[in-house]
Amino acid sequence: MGILELLNFYVIPGIVLGSIYALGAVGITLVFAILRYAHLAHGDLATLGAFIAFAVVTAIGVSPLVALPVAVVATAFIAVGIDKVFYEHLRDRPKIITVIASLGIALMVRAVVQVIWGVDSESYVRGISRPDVYFGLRIRDREIYTVLAMILLVGGLYVFLKQSKWGKAMRAMSDNPNLALLSGIDNRVVVMLTWIIAGGLCAASGVFLGINTELKSMMGWHMLLPMFAAAILGGVGRVEGAVLGGLIVGIAEELSVLVLPSEYKAAMAFVILLIMLLVRPTGLLRGKVL
């Protein structure tokens, strides 16, 4: 097998899949950094975002990229709402209660998707998309959009966290919550910002998974494990780590087909997670220890 073949059939799809994972993993890592629990409804929120975009696409016949901002905003609102209605009351209780509650939310969100849009596969655009060839590399437009969008969204988030007053407040809350409160930082605003960002990124990851594959009510749930593997691999609480982790998990899943039957592709994330927790639980970029 030549190098081009390796790139075209394994590495490029891996980078695209990895970018989709990265969008979700960044949200997971952010929620963990600030609220200190694993959010298990993350995948199903991505499904919801993907189907909201689908509703916009079918209703007014625009491309899914145009529907993306609508889905991002709507899902961000829904994430804030879920926090207010369900998680907020559990904030002072042991975190495991919120983790289990988020599993319940995952089932609820999925049920809503199934009731409204059914359980069949859907797609944003009918027909086959042909890849363009650049120096022998076969790349589809949608793959370029996916990677580009991931870079723009995460890059924007990075600048927000580093430069803006509230971005720094989020980092302060993640770093030392007691001192942040003593400094007069309003943690309700920080929590709300966290959900806006995590919800919006969730929707983006769902929409891009839908654009590159198809829409199914279980699509997000199946992404949950790889997204968590990515967040832990990169170091929990590290935005840049989540991106790196996402790309590694995505590429590893695609490459695994070379040596393993493709049914085992989904197990790759689990293997990476296991090895990482055994060997270096702080992650590649040294995050908070779980």
Next chain:
Amino acid sequence: MTPLLSMENLTGGYGDADILQSVSLTVQEKEIVVIVGPNGAGKSTAMKAVFGLLNIRGGRTVFDGDDITGWSPNRIVQRGICYVPQVDNIFREMSIQENLEMGAFLKKGDLSAAYDRVYELFPDLKERRKTLAGSLSGGQRQMVAMGRALMLDPKLLLLDEPTAGLSPKYMEQIFQISRDVRDTGVAILLVEQHAKQALAFADRGYVLAAGQNRHEGTGADLLADREIAEMFLGG
């Protein structure tokens, strides 16, 4: 003269148990007051009580004319009291400058005057303002912590064992800086394990034991009292 801070017969604790039993103390404007006493005397608890981090079951705290008993820490900060906890008192993964910026989170508008003031007190920090606070030595971390608390121009600064774990050289430096801070018009209430050194440098002191007031007086008087020295200051 009406004191800046006056704690009157305060009783309370973290859970249901009362750690403080009717503790009273005052701090005048521009005064350095130290609380000393054996371990478990309730020194740090008394300080946390000022900052509303305690269940108060009796008494009250008056600051600058306002009864602040039961106020949220957030509101107390805005009213002009800043608190430096003994441990975990910096944002480790943020730069020195960002630590200071977070200290001034509630301040609107330009921060450059506040930065200048803090960097004037702590010139060492200015050169390293881009450095992550977590990578600094213990003494420098304490300076970052104090600097963060001073960003809001408080009238009263609460320091919980600022010299704990520091070398004598840094201890002397922290005391010197505290005097400089006081000279800019800030009153300081601090808890100290190094009782003798602290009493020598403070204007007034309180000796607390078992959650109750035992003695009070000027630093020199408390140091000169043989009984107090034997009972509480280790001979």
